[in-house]
Amino acid sequence: MDQIYKQLESQGIGRGLLKDLETFREKYPVPDKAANRLLRPVIPYFGGEILEMSIAALLQGENLLLSGSKATGKNVLAENLAWVFQRPLYNVSFHVNTDSSSLIGTDTFVAQEVRFREGPVYQCAVNGGFGILDEINMAKNDAAAVLHATLDFRRMIDVPGYDRIFLHDATRFIATMNYGYAGTRELNEALVSRFMVIDMPDITEEILGRILQETFPQMNKKATEVFSGLFLDLQLKAKNSEISTKPLDLRGLLAAIRMMQSGVAPEKALAMGLVNKSFDVFEKEIVQDVVSTRIPADWTQGDIF
Ligand SMILES: Nc1ncnc2c1ncn2[C@@H]1O[C@H](COP(=O)(O)OP(=O)(O)O)[C@@H](O)[C@H]1O
């Protein structure tokens, strides 16, 4: 627990906010049946200002919409928020077939009886969870419309054929939305109006350095700079629409470095983690060029760690 506060303090989160956070946590202990949903994030979210804004809004009872391009840490932030508030986490991925029953629940037959099978939004609501509505803009707008009453001041769920239920006081929803450099599916106004919106900043060299250091403490400074530079090159090319966002894959880069750590040649690892993510010959060539420019051909494991 102390560690969480230290982490937040070191990122410049004000004392007052930390105090309010503590009060919140004392007020809402985690229910036993949801304790297995308390999940420690694999990496802290780096970015004090964004953390501060998010924590303040959630303490006020608001729901959050995190909008930003790929790899701006939207999911990492959402997971960190659930952890610092010590709330059970419910993750719901939105897609074109998302409907009311996959969110709220549906009737099923169990031993010749009709029973309501609770969906993740329902469980999140009753257990005081933090629900991540992941890539909410990928669903059809009428699917998300069933959440209108859940997300606004009414804080309730109308379960068809059953009573309405009210949200636990500690329940919050954090939606994410990939607001790409090209081809974004818009979210309608009625839905957006139910959130406080955070525009997630693009990743910077400094933050990249911290992510790399946190993930690979043994990596040397030179290699950290090289990999940051590589990612920023790709980010710029994606921004300028020279490439799609497919090869702009930070998770892929981290996975590639992990492979280098176990002895795979950098070029091969980066092919799997980044270059091969584009399935367009021209794009692939551009990405390969960026990689070859940044990564010395004779590099081995020993040059990195
Ligand atoms: N500010 C940040 N702090 C920590 N990790 C970050 C940050 N920004 C990006 N990342 C890293 O980027 C990768 C993708 O993060 P994720 O949250 O899945 O991005 P998004 O949901 O915005 O596409 C993860 O490996 C994560 O560690």
Ligand SMILES: [Mg+2]
């Ligand atoms: Mg995401």
